[in-house]
Amino acid sequence: MAYSFEVEGVEQTYQATPLFYQQLGMSSSKIILEEEANYLKISQESPAPKPQLTTREWKGRYEAAWSRPDILKIPRVRRGNKEVTLQLENCQCPKCIHPDTKQRASDTFAIPLKVKANSVEHKETGLEISWSDNHTGFYPYEWLHPHTQNKHGDRLEQNRLKPARDTAPGPRTFNPVPASDQSPRISYDEVMSDDKRLSVWLQLIWTRGFCFVDGVPTTPEATKGLIERIAFIRHTHYGGFWDFTADLTFKDTAYTNEFLGAHTDNTYFTDPARLQLFHLLSHTDGSGGENLLVDGFAAAAQLRSENPTHYDELARHRHPWHASGNDDSCIQPSAQAPVFSIHPDLDKMYQIRWNDYDRAPKVNWSAEEQLAWYRAARHYNEILQSREMWQKLEPGSALIFDNWRMLHGRSQFTGKRRMCGGYINNDDYISRLRMLKYGRECVLNNLGNVRNVSSNPYSIV
Numbered sequence: 001m002a003y004s005f006e007v008e009g010v011e012q013t014y015q016a017t018p019l020f021y022q023q024l025g026m027s028s029s030k031i032i033l034e035e036e037a038n039y040l041k042i043s044q045e046s047p048a049p050k051p052q053l054t055t056r057e058w059k060g061r062y063e064a065a066w067s068r069p070d071i072l073k074i075p076r077v078r079r080g081n082k083e084v085t086l087q088l089e090n091c092q093c094p095k096c097i098h099p100d101t102k103q104r105a106s107d108t109f110a111i112p113l114k115v116k117a118n119s120v121e122h123k124e125t126g127l128e129i130s131w132s133d134n135h136t137g138f139y140p141y142e143w144l145h146p147h148t149q150n151k152h153g154d155r156l157e158q159n160r161l162k163p164a165r166d167t168a169p170g171p172r173t174f175n176p177v178p179a180s181d182q183s184p185r186i187s188y189d190e191v192m193s194d195d196k197r198l199s200v201w202l203q204l205i206w207t208r209g210f211c212f213v214d215g216v217p218t219t220p221e222a223t224k225g226l227i228e229r230i231a232f233i234r235h236t237h238y239g240g241f242w243d244f245t246a247d248l249t250f251k252d253t254a255y256t257n258e259f260l261g262a263h264t265d266n267t268y269f270t271d272p273a274r275l276q277l278f279h280l281l282s283h284t285d286g287s288g289g290e291n292l293l294v295d296g297f298a299a300a301a302q303l304r305s306e307n308p309t310h311y312d313e314l315a316r317h318r319h320p321w322h323a324s325g326n327d328d329s330c331i332q333p334s335a336q337a338p339v340f341s342i343h344p345d346l347d348k349m350y351q352i353r354w355n356d357y358d359r360a361p362k363v364n365w366s367a368e369e370q371l372a373w374y375r376a377a378r379h380y381n382e383i384l385q386s387r388e389m390w391q392k393l394e395p396g397s398a399l400i401f402d403n404w405r406m407l408h409g410r411s412q413f414t415g416k417r418r419m420c421g422g423y424i425n426n427d428d429y430i431s432r433l434r435m436l437k438y439g440r441e442c443v444l445n446n447l448g449n450v451r452n453v454s455s456n457p458y459s460i461v
């Protein structure tokens with residue numbers, strides 16, 4: 001890739017290796033960025049003679065300019081019309097990316113929208129940028145290079161994922177945020193002994209998004225048996241049934257005592273687990289460790305009513321997700337996936353992926369598309385925070401929830417906290433729910449029926 005600059009009036013072309021600054025004779029000294037109207041003036045602060053590098057409008061197109069206060073554009077490739085944009089929130093420094101879990105460690109939405117790059121310095125291994133919110137960002141060259149971005153976004157994405165109608169269909173009907181004491185609950189003994197109560201339990205999870213099971217013996221064995229009452233436990237790189245504490249058994253922030261903001265699990269799987277059950281077995285010599293739940297569908301419906309465009313942004317743009325904490329794995333879905341997934345037959349939202357820790361930097365979109373998406377995501381994040389339901393789990397009461405609809409999280413804690421639980425696949429849960437609710441004959445008679453009516457078992461997705 002070649003970058004073209006006019007240097008002192010003479011057009012020069014530089015191979016766009018990440019070190020192209022050095023080819024400009026700019027040694028590892030501070031590069032000062034100055035904004036002049038629509039131009040980006042990159043000059044060098046060093047005792048050596050400074051080759052003035054001034055980008056300018058050329059044949060109606062800018063060679064480089066600020067397109068957004070928090071995005072630094074370095075000159076795009078004239079022929080390929082590519083450009084590299086850097087964002088504070090994709091900073092790769094150890095404060096922004098957890099050195100062990102490789103997850104985002106900074107809060108994307110705490111970054112001011114109007115953040116600006118004050119200066120750029122290229123170091124041996126990457127660019128160091130000091131940002132106006134006093135954060136010093138670091139972008140390794142080998143990270144920078146693959147993160148060039150297509151100015152026009154991903155045409156395929158724009159064409160293929162445009163919502164079927166002027167705005168993407170909404171989520172299925174949702175219930176208002178229940179006060180903690182109005183949470184759906186059911187008895188362990190009933191669920192374990194009676195298929196009718198089992199069916200009620202599964203329908204409560206589907207209609208309300210979550211359900212507590214009271215009277216569960218505070219042992220891993222009883223908890224495992226409760227999960228297996230629904231279906232076999234989904235095995236992942238975290239194992240099958242988990243019994244965990246804050247010891248980084250796996251390099252994921254769940255295995256720490258840190259705060260975890262509202263998120264869905266498994267965004268990095270092609271097929272995220274559908275149900276997740278937590279049973280707090282004990283918490284001694286410490287405090288904190290409360291759990292939060294948010295109804296992501298209810299929040300999405302609120303977003304859609306407040307700003308349909310923001311809702312569409314989160315339904316249209318697909319993102320890369322990853323789980324890379326363990327040294328021997330980097331798990332990613334087979335295709336990038338959006339925050340809101342709309343069912344292709346039933347024309348309603350059926351899955352939310354929301355996990356800022358595990359969201360990888362997206363490359364195939366333009367600066368303008370990024371701005372629109374981040375505004376929408378910020379709006380959704382504010383709604384989610386306003387709808388959080390917090391409560392301290394108690395030994396003996398297990399919490400199960402729909403991981404495609406409900407977001408969960410945890411407050412920071414001290415002391416020894418032992419949590420157990422497990423995942424269940426979507427297909428196994430939905431099969432169990434349909435068979436118990438409709439019966440086998442009705443389910444088999446409706447295979448292939450895609451009408452979104454309650455008499456059709458397929459309407460349960």
Ligand SMILES: C[N+](C)(C)CCCC[C@H](N)C(=O)O
Nearest residue numbers: 238242252254264265266267
């Ligand atoms: C297995 N257990 C639930 C304990 C932890 C799993 C880690 C979840 C991961 N951060 C994610 O968001 O998918």
Ligand SMILES: O=C(O)CCC(=O)C(=O)O
Nearest residue numbers: 254260265408409410419
């Ligand atoms: O520790 C907890 O209570 C929840 C951990 C969590 O959010 C997760 O495992 O995804």
